[in-house]
Amino acid sequence: MTTGIRAAHPEDRDALGALKLRSSLAWGDHVEELRAMPEAREVPAAHLPHVTVAESAGQIVGFATVLPGDAADRAELEDLFVAPEAWRKGIGSLLLAEAERRAKALGAGTLEVVAGERARPFYEASGFRFAGTVQTDLAPAVRLQKDIR
Structure with a gap:
C-alpha cells in the first residue's frame, strides 16, 4: 500500500494524540509516567498548522510537527x-x-x-549529529541537529 503525506486537519487531533501515546508506550519504557502525562496524548491545536500526517489506506499511520526554532535559521x-x-x-x-x-x-x-536513546540511531542514520544533552520530564535525552541547507 502507498503512504500519502498531507497537512493535518483539526478533526485529526484525537487520532494524532492517540497515535502519539500508543507509539510512546510501545517500547515499554516509562509506561506509568506517560499514561499520567496529558501532553503524552495531545497535539496542541496551535501546532496543527505545523503537522504533517502520513496516511495509508485511509488511516493515519504517522505524523511529524516542525516548529520555527528560537533562532531565525533554525x-x-x-x-x-x-x-x-x-x-x-x-x-x-x-x-x-x-x-x-x-x-x-x-x-x-x-x-x-530532542531524542531519546531508542530514537537516536534513526536520526543519526539520517544525518543528524550530537549537539548536547537535555533533561526531559522522563529521562535525559540528546539534542541532535542537521544542516539542511
Whole structure:
C-alpha cells in the first residue's frame, strides 16, 4: 500500500494524540509516567498548522510537527511518531524528509530534535549529529541537529 503525506486537519487531533501515546508506550519504557502525562496524548491545536500526517489506506499511520526554532535559521522537529504496526516500513523516513522540506520553507538552515536513546540511531542514520544533552520530564535525552541547507 502507498503512504500519502498531507497537512493535518483539526478533526485529526484525537487520532494524532492517540497515535502519539500508543507509539510512546510501545517500547515499554516509562509506561506509568506517560499514561499520567496529558501532553503524552495531545497535539496542541496551535501546532496543527505545523503537522504533517502520513496516511495509508485511509488511516493515519504517522505524523511529524516542525516548529520555527528560537533562532531565525533554525527549526525544531517537535514530534515524529509512527504507529507501532507501521514501524520499519519507511514512514518515519518519509515524514522526516517532509519535515526537512517544511523546515527549509520556514527559512531554516538547521533542523533540531530532542531524542531519546531508542530514537537516536534513526536520526543519526539520517544525518543528524550530537549537539548536547537535555533533561526531559522522563529521562535525559540528546539534542541532535542537521544542516539542511
